[in-house]
Amino acid sequence: MKIAIAQLNPIIGDLPKNAQQILVAAQQAAAAGARLLLTPELSICGYPPRDLLLNPSFVNAVEMTLQQLAKDLPPQLAVLVGTVTPNPQAHISGGKSLFNSIALLSAGKVRQYFHKRLLPTYDVFDENRYFEPGLQANYFSLDDINIGVTICEDLWNDEEFWGKRSYAVNPIADLAILGVDLIVNLSASPYTVSKQHLREAMLKHSSEHFQKPMIYTNQVGGNDDLIFDGCSFALNRQGEIICRAQGFETDLVMVEFDEKQQDLQPSSVLPAYASEDEEIWHALVLGVGDYTRKCRFSKVILGLSGGIDSALVAAIAAAAVGKENVLGVLMPSPYSSEHSISDALALGQNLGIQTQIIPIGELMQGFEHSLAPLFAGTEFGIAEENIQSRIRGNLLMAIANKFGYLLLSTGNKSEMAVGYCTLYGDMNGGLAVIADVPKTRVYSLCHWLNSQGTEVIPQNILTKAPSAELKPGQVDQDSLPPYDILDDILQRLIHHHQSTEQIVAAGHDPATVDRILQMVARAEFKRRQAPPGLKITDRAFGTGWRMPIASNWLAVKNTYPAKYTLTLSP
């Protein structure tokens, strides 16, 4: 039996377009002789639909679109479509009103539903907010082959693989007990660095352990902060990968289930990515491209400083929306270095993007003049420095308003962590492209990019000391430890939840650790006001980061027992 994997890129809530994509894939699959077509989790509405699910008319429209799609599909093809279904028991049991489901469509009708059993409610996932878990493992028979159906998280409870159990049930084990011949998983699994290795290792373990061939179908595309990498794949019952689809692109691939051998046959296995930098690059390009297109923009704008952050964002933007659709604006102030302009222009030329120069000296004088009565007798300080950043932010938004650009902000994760960025200044923007990319990774991505044949990022941008250039001679390391040290402290704090003692025990200077932790705590208010940032790590600021703003935890040392003495009131 030929089975087609449709790795689709839905637009959330665009039901007609998503149904059309499924229909086109189905027609191609049928023409290639497929008997079954697999589509990703919630393929009809896109993942994650979030609070659209609270709207009954949205849920009704999903159901109506599904019924219509069933009629339109080629009759000889069975198709699994991700959808939502009402929970008829909700009013009795007090449960959630919906299931996250897969519908089996064939010969003009919806034949069967399968409900997701394990509902992720951690990091960026919030499925318990909407869904009731399905209670039983389920399968369908097609040409005498019994096919078990699971949905994304249903795979992620392999107790032996993880060395722990996250949920009471393992849907894969239940399907194995039912004696199915093949297990399919329909996913919407967002990209994070190296996650594909984890998925493949986890499924290898499950298919080997249960001696079942498995097909994993993933969504592709950017949806707000989340980037879905696709990379759908299939394994035979020995746990060998027999097929791997494209990363970061839509794809339609075929696998063949051999009824006699009860196994999947070898098919085309695209190579895995050679480096983390390469996969992150593709992820960010897809994230920017899809955010721009899905929000109905065609062109983007950003401030080009001659620094490395804006250089990387410009390169990603040019790859994502086309060089002719990127405008880089150079806004020198009296404190800008000579090389700020020459490096930014060299970058603009390498990329072939448009550039404009708007000096901001006069605007700074205007601010100085207006504020003079109020600021009289005070020292030049952060307030004056930030005015430059805010003038630039204003100019960029004015151009964006006038000509319909999307403004890309350029802050990296290290800066966002410690608040080394200006609210309503360089933080202005609709999408924060590298907000989850630590500064050390910004460098390695730029080096990787330059190693791909032509020099894109001018050497001087790679080698000069990073600087905000908001006062004479300023460099980032006046205010921050060297970036390799900063990033290691941040990685331990943010990703590994280490205490102050653990971070210090790893060899960091205690005073530096204290200072950085305080900066991280105090910058929470900025992160809450930042544009959505593209997620590429397992712990990004944004929807999966839920920290209080008015809090004193990190500021009093992130340690247990806390270092304070109780003072009893008399």
Ligand SMILES: Nc1ncnc2c1ncn2[C@@H]1O[C@H](COP(=O)(O)OP(=O)(O)OC[C@H]2O[C@@H]([n+]3cccc(C(=O)O)c3)[C@H](O)[C@@H]2O)[C@@H](O)[C@H]1O
């Ligand atoms: N908890 C809280 N809730 C709400 N608001 C809070 C707040 N705490 C402070 N604030 C407000 O926020 C203000 C401080 O934040 P903000 O105005 O952003 O300014 P601030 O963080 O003081 O300064 C910006 C920093 O970013 C650095 N930097 C680095 C790289 C590039 C750029 C650039 O702009 O190009 C800047 C710059 O050198 C400086 O150290 C306070 O004056 C206060 O009004």
Ligand SMILES: Nc1ncnc2c1ncn2[C@@H]1O[C@H](COP(=O)(O)OP(=O)(O)OP(=O)(O)O)[C@@H](O)[C@H]1O
């Ligand atoms: N002279 C400038 N002209 C245009 N935009 C600027 C200028 N200075 C700063 N910006 C904008 O503000 C952002 C923040 O500056 P920041 O110094 O943090 O980053 P960078 O200059 O790109 O990199 P680096 O920090 O490594 O020097 C820049 O990325 C850019 O978008």
Ligand SMILES: NC(=O)CC[C@H](N)C(=O)O
């Ligand atoms: N949609 C889902 O169930 C996603 C959860 C899953 N653990 C993943 O990221 O792959």
